[in-house]
Amino acid sequence: MDKLTMKNVYVTRCIPQVGIDLLSQHFHVRSNQQPRKLTRQELLDGIKGVDGVLTSGTDKIDAELMDLNPGIRCFSNYAVGFDNMDVAAATQRRVLCTNTPDVLNDSTAEMAWALLMAVARRVVESDRIMRTRQWTGWEPQEFLGGDITGKTLGIIGAGRIGTSIAMKSRGFDMQILYSGRRNNSELDAKLNARFVDMDTLLQSSDFVSLSVALNAQTYHLIGARELALMKPTAYLINTARGPVVDEAALVQALKSKQIAGAGLDVYEFEPDMVEGLELLENTVLTTHIGSATYATRNAMAVKAATNLIAALKGEMPPDCLNP
Numbered sequence: 614m615d616k617l618t619m620k621n622v623y624v625t626r627c628i629p630q631v632g633i634d635l636l637s638q639h640f641h642v643r644s645n646q647q648p649r650k651l652t653r654q655e656l657l658d659g660i661k662g663v664d665g666v667l668t669s670g671t672d673k674i675d676a677e678l679m680d681l682n683p684g685i686r687c688f689s690n691y692a693v694g695f696d697n698m699d700v701a702a703a704t705q706r707r708v709l710c711t712n713t714p715d716v717l718n719d720s721t722a723e724m725a726w727a728l729l730m731a732v733a734r735r736v737v738e739s740d741r742i743m744r745t746r747q748w749t750g751w752e753p754q755e756f757l758g759g760d761i762t763g764k765t766l767g768i769i770g771a772g773r774i775g776t777s778i779a780m781k782s783r784g785f786d787m788q789i790l791y792s793g794r795r796n797n798s799e800l801d802a803k804l805n806a807r808f809v810d811m812d813t814l815l816q817s818s819d820f821v822s823l824s825v826a827l828n829a830q831t832y833h834l835i836g837a838r839e840l841a842l843m844k845p846t847a848y849l850i851n852t853a854r855g856p857v858v859d860e861a862a863l864v865q866a867l868k869s870k871q872i873a874g875a876g877l878d879v880y881e882f883e884p885d886m887v888e889g890l891e892l893l894e895n896t897v898l899t900t901h902i903g904s905a906t907y908a909t910r911n912a913m914a915v916k917a918a919t920n921l922i923a924a925l926k927g928e929m930p931p932d933c934l935n936p
């Protein structure tokens with residue numbers, strides 16, 4: 614296409630070069646070069662006059678932003694989660710929204726397992742003691758943790774990522790329970806998993822792993838009542854979205870040893886966390902790195918670019934979110 618008639622796109626974060634290269638074959642590309650999220654004003658300035666935007670989960674894509682830039686035909690999110698986008702408002706305005714499903718299922722599931730194992734076997738606490746030269750030698754009762762093999766893993770939200778988490782339990786001979794909107798025939802057939810209501814799952818699981826999308830129905834899905842249903846020996850793992858858990862209630866439950874521990878990759882008020890969480894030894898806390906492998910982030914960049922290219926060519930993007 615003639616350079617003068619090429620469309621313009623803006624990329625709001627420093628995504629892997631493979632995505633920029635792909636976009637550059639079709640469009641004039643401008644991007645945020647700073648390794649941080651844009652302020653609202655920077656975002657509004659950056660997207661002026663463009664036809665499409667490659668966004669991330671840290672950008673709020675709402676009606677105000679769409680109305681200020683009615684020329685934008687597509688917001689392509691560099692994330693599977695799209696709680697940052699008002700898809701209904703976009704649909705009303707005939708603007709397309711897309712996301713990056715599937716390519717991050719395994720890396721996010723691996724992260725859930727990393728947290729599960731680290732918190733149950735107290736890997737980070739033990740590492741800290743070694744690193745600070747406080748270890749005085751082997752002790753019969755030092756850093757005792759929870760068993761994993763043969764235990765019950767409860768998956769709340771057995772979609773693509775939840776299924777991947779469950780499938781990775783095979784080497785540990787675990788009983789799988791899951792709850793969600795519908796039963797999952799793959800889990801039933803391959804793992805003999807049981808579809809149960811959420812209260813039963815919370816009461817019966819040794820590990821509860823969250824992989825639901827954040828929306829009005831899942832906001833604070835796990836609060837004081839739900840935490841009280843869990844076994845005192847159970848662990849909560851969250852690689853989904855922070856606001857799915859009432860974080861203040863979680864801090865209380867962890868402080869009072871109502872549950873044994875938590876492995877968290879996401880937080881209610883990212884990048885902040887509720888006061889006191891950082892002081893609790895029975896937690897492993899990571900920085901929203903579920904999909905952070907080289908291959909996955911490259912694949913997300915290609916997917917997000919492919920969606921944007923299709924949308925701006927007038928085709929249906931492969932991962933369209935509009936109903």
Ligand code: DGY
Nearest residue numbers: 670691692693694904
């Ligand atoms: C996702 O893809 O939703 C991850 O949480 C990264 O934002």
